[in-house]
Amino acid sequence: MNFELSEEQQILVDSVQRFVQNDSTVERFRKMRETERAWEPAMWARMGEMGWLSVPFPEAHGGFGGSFMDLALILEQLGRGLVPEPIIPSVVLAGGLISRLGSEEQRDRFLLPMIEGRSSLALAYAERQSRYDLADCLTRAEASGGAYRLSGEKTWVLNGHAADHIVVVARTSGDQLEATGLSLFVLDADTPGLSITRVNGMDGQRTGRLELDGVEVDTDRLLGPADAALAPLEWAIDRAAAAACAEGQGIVQELFERTVSYLKQREQFGVPIGSFQALQHRAADMFAEVELCKSCMILAAIQADAEDPEERAAEISAAKFQLTQGGWFVQSNAIQLHGGIGITDEQDEGLFFKRLRVLQGLFGDADHHSDRFQGLDGFDAEARQL
Amino acid sequence: MDMSFSSEQLAFRDEVREWIAGAMPDEMKRKADDGAVFENTESLAWHRILHEKGWVAPDWPVEVGGPGWDSARRFIFQEELLRANTPALSPFGLTMVGPLLIQYGSEEQQQRFLPPILSGEEIWCQGYSEPNAGSDLAALQLRAEKDGDDYVLNGQKTWTTYAQYADWIFLLCRTSSEGKRQEGISFLLADVKNTPGITVKPFLTTGGTYAFSETWFKDARVPQRYRVGPENGGWSMAKALLGHERTAIGGVSESGRWLQTLKRIARETPVGRGTLLDDPAFRRRIARLEMRHRAVSMVNLRTLAAAELGRAPGAESSILKLVGTEIFQEITELCMDALGHDSLGWIDSDPVALPERERFVASQFNYLRATTIYGGSNEVQRNVIAKQILGLPSAPPARKAS
Numbered sequence: 187m188n189f190e191l192s193e194e195q196q197i198l199v200d201s202v203q204r205f206v207q208n209d210s211t212v213e214r215f216r217k218m219r220e221t222e223r224a225w226e227p228a229m230w231a232r233m234g235e236m237g238w239l240s241v242p243f244p245e246a247h248g249g250f251g252g253s254f255m256d257l258a259l260i261l262e263q264l265g266r267g268l269v270p271e272p273i274i275p276s277v278v279l280a281g282g283l284i285s286r287l288g289s290e291e292q293r294d295r296f297l298l299p300m301i302e303g304r305s306s307l308a309l310a311y312a313e314r315q316s317r318y319d320l321a322d323c324l325t326r327a328e329a330s331g332g333a334y335r336l337s338g339e340k341t342w343v344l345n346g347h348a349a350d351h352i353v354v355v356a357r358t359s360g361d362q363l364e365a366t367g368l369s370l371f372v373l374d375a376d377t378p379g380l381s382i383t384r385v386n387g388m389d390g391q392r393t394g395r396l397e398l399d400g401v402e403v404d405t406d407r408l409l410g411p412a413d414a415a416l417a418p419l420e421w422a423i424d425r426a427a428a429a430a431c432a433e434g435q436g437i438v439q440e441l442f443e444r445t446v447s448y449l450k451q452r453e454q455f456g457v458p459i460g461s462f463q464a465l466q467h468r469a470a471d472m473f474a475e476v477e478l479c480k481s482c483m484i485l486a487a488i489q490a491d492a493e494d495p496e497e498r499a500a501e502i503s504a505a506k507f508q509l510t511q512g513g514w515f516v517q518s519n520a521i522q523l524h525g526g527i528g529i530t531d532e533q534d535e536g537l538f539f540k541r542l543r544v545l546q547g548l549f550g551d552a553d554h555h556s557d558r559f560q561g562l563d564g565f566d567a568e569a570r571q572l
Numbered sequence: 573m574d575m576s577f578s579s580e581q582l583a584f585r586d587e588v589r590e591w592i593a594g595a596m597p598d599e600m601k602r603k604a605d606d607g608a609v610f611e612n613t614e615s616l617a618w619h620r621i622l623h624e625k626g627w628v629a630p631d632w633p634v635e636v637g638g639p640g641w642d643s644a645r646r647f648i649f650q651e652e653l654l655r656a657n658t659p660a661l662s663p664f665g666l667t668m669v670g671p672l673l674i675q676y677g678s679e680e681q682q683q684r685f686l687p688p689i690l691s692g693e694e695i696w697c698q699g700y701s702e703p704n705a706g707s708d709l710a711a712l713q714l715r716a717e718k719d720g721d722d723y724v725l726n727g728q729k730t731w732t733t734y735a736q737y738a739d740w741i742f743l744l745c746r747t748s749s750e751g752k753r754q755e756g757i758s759f760l761l762a763d764v765k766n767t768p769g770i771t772v773k774p775f776l777t778t779g780g781t782y783a784f785s786e787t788w789f790k791d792a793r794v795p796q797r798y799r800v801g802p803e804n805g806g807w808s809m810a811k812a813l814l815g816h817e818r819t820a821i822g823g824v825s826e827s828g829r830w831l832q833t834l835k836r837i838a839r840e841t842p843v844g845r846g847t848l849l850d851d852p853a854f855r856r857r858i859a860r861l862e863m864r865h866r867a868v869s870m871v872n873l874r875t876l877a878a879a880e881l882g883r884a885p886g887a888e889s890s891i892l893k894l895v896g897t898e899i900f901q902e903i904t905e906l907c908m909d910a911l912g913h914d915s916l917g918w919i920d921s922d923p924v925a926l927p928e929r930e931r932f933v934a935s936q937f938n939y940l941r942a943t944t945i946y947g948g949s950n951e952v953q954r955n956v957i958a959k960q961i962l963g964l965p966s967a968p969p970a971r972k973a974s
């Protein structure tokens with residue numbers, strides 16, 4: 187067992203750290219959140235040049251052939267600067283699915299330009315009633331004479347407001363809650379019949395709400411085999427959950443460090459507030475949660491590459507749960523221990539708090555992951571002593 | 573001990589319920605049903621309606637404009653307001669400085685200030701905290717020097733809630749730097765809008781709204797006759813006022829409203845083929861909070877009843893702020909969980925994209941983190957309970973290694 191970073195990984199971490207410090211501090215995020223897109227194509231292109239968008243893809247697909255851990259390390263550092271470029275929706279979700287399921291032609295058309303930072307992607311899966319159930323899908327795709335017609339609504343599409351191409355989950359057979367019958371389609375954002383409304387997120391990032399009103403696409407837009415999208419979708423969402431844990435880890439760490447330094451600096455009653463034992467204990471408990479988050483994030487990043495869905499699901503659910511519960515302890519106390527100033531928008535802690543809360547609510551919340559965990563064979567069989 | 577209502581009290585309840593239903597304007601009713609957050613102007617409009625009826629200050633004595641209700645009627649009245657989800661009123665005049673003036677204000681001050689508090693013509697704010705005097709309030713430095721009939725004020729207050737809308741501010745200032753810090757503080761009333769040298773700069777909060785301000789004083793002149801209590805006796809005024817806000821600050825009735833909102837959200841949030849309310853696990857989470865809320869509501873009632881008998885607030889009241897605000901926050905957190913993805917949107921979204929019923933939840937969830945910070949942070953509350961109620965000894969001074 188060895189949990190040390192390799193030399194290459196350390197170099198990668200250092201370079202992302204430098205990037206955040208020099209080129210993408212929280213100040214840049216503050217500027218970005220005032221704009222409609224909320225991220226910059228020029229910065230995206232730079233990320234492409236630096237190779238960050240290629241990390242998890244096989245070399246044969248134009249990627250770097252790295253591990254998910256490499257990507258997680260990047261995201262962790264980017265989290266510390268609230269860097270708003272859409273890596274999770276573009277690289278992990280839509281990019282992941284296109285790389286996994288796409289034909290060579292589809293990869294050349296949709297994946298390669300994204301890897302180079304010339305375009306961005308999104309995945310539209312959630313619907314108003316679906317919550318975290320990936321099988322729950324009312325959007326339908328009817329086959330009609332060598333084409334498909336898509337109708338329905340998708341909500342909370344990360345980067346849906348800005349993506350060039352959107353992978354849409356639609357039902358080609360079965361009804362609303364059935365596990366089989368889901369298919370994936372790659373749509374251009376400007377396809378007739380597709381309308382996209384921008385929704386501003388609590389975290390200052392943007393999402394899209396999609397309405398598909400009989401959108402017609404050729405069969406060459408079908409991604410992977412028809413009716414069999416649930417398993418790859420679960421894989422992609424699991425990886426996105428692991429990615430959220432990585433970015434979230436950067437935020438948890440940042441909130442923790444900022445709070446400890448505030449405890450040393452802020453004086454009341456003639457002493458630093460960090461000298462009060464009640465707050466020392468709170469800080470110690472926060473530290474414990476930070477370390478638990480870190481450990482879970484490592485496990486999740488390792489398992490994100492696992493092919494066995496059971497193994498993957500257990501660790502990723504555990505990590506997402508920890509980020510939600512333990513991360514919450516850190517973020518709520520970070521605000522609490524800053525006192526009044528913690529409630530102002532001009533203090534950065536609130537921005538980290540919000541982004542973390544969004545990450546906690548994406549790709550399954552604590553209830554969802556606890557339910558999923560107790561339904562896994564590993565848990566169930568052991569509990570029943572089978 | 574008895575919790576039941578007499579037939580007369582039940583008749584009163586019906587009267588109040590009927591009156592509220594008739595008195596609320598339609599638009600206000602619609603927003604109340606939606607569980608939306610009211611604007612300042614709507615709260616003021618409701619204030620005026622209550623005032624016309626003579627019900628705006630249930631806790632005030634009849635002689636100064638109260639309705640003369642006993643605690644049961646006041647309780648019934650509050651419950652009915654809660655039930656109808658009417659706008660909350662600004663507390664600074666009605667439940668803070670008003671009662672203080674009734675207790676300690678001069679005849680002139682009472683005549684000058686109480687009627688416009690009742691009518692809603694003058695809105696108040698509270699100027700205690702300063703950048704370096706938060707939990708350690710006695711460290712405050714806003715200087716007030718005598719000059720003729722006035723005090724001349726120099727310095728700064730901060731986190732002053734709604735100072736940007738306020739006509740008047742009640743404030744603590746330093747009138748002496750001798751002796752104990754608490755003994756050099758005075759309690760003054762100042763005209764925010766018409767005093768040259770007072771400026772107000774609102775802060776954007778994490779809720780995305782402008783809820784509090786920095787308030788600056790530069791050679792601002794305040795007449796000495798607007799001092800409440802003796803010079804250098806402001807600390808006891810502040811303590812007396814704290815007694816009046818003690819029950820309000822736990823947010824027990826506000827969190828009751830949020831419980832209603834929580835249930836509405838659960839009822840209206842589609843999940844699969846039904847709604848979130850069909851999920852027994854989620855219902856259990858709501859039920860657990862509601863049961864805790866009942867417990868803290870009863871603490872609130874016991875505190876109110878003791879006050880009615882003229883007793884000093886008992887030990888139970890010390891936990892109201894601590895527990896009340898924590899339950900309140902948990903309810904807002906559960907509202908977020910209930911909304912799922914929809915909780916993650918922000919108030920500046922297009923109304924079509926994010927409907928009104930949902931858009932305020934995330935904003936309030938963020939802003940209400942403040943309830944465990946203001947009014948004496950919950951850490952400070954625990955210190956008070958440990959030392960003053962439980963009589964636990966102080967920590968020994970740190971020993972140097974020899």
Ligand SMILES: Cc1cc2nc3c(=O)[nH]c(=O)nc-3n(C[C@H](O)[C@H](O)[C@H](O)COP(=O)(O)OP(=O)(O)OC[C@H]3O[C@@H](n4cnc5c(N)ncnc54)[C@H](O)[C@@H]3O)c2cc1C
Nearest residue numbers: 462522523525526698700701706707731733942946949951
């Ligand atoms: C939304 C909002 C509205 C407000 N409205 C008003 C208003 O209208 N008027 C007004 O005057 N003030 C107002 N306040 C200010 C509020 O009363 C102060 O924020 C509060 O007293 C805490 O002071 P501080 O912010 O300086 O934090 P600090 O006192 O610096 O506290 C920082 C942290 O240290 C902890 N701490 C401090 N001392 C101790 C101790 N001895 N032991 C253990 N922990 C300790 C605190 O609990 C807190 O977690 C408002 C604040 C907020 C957030």
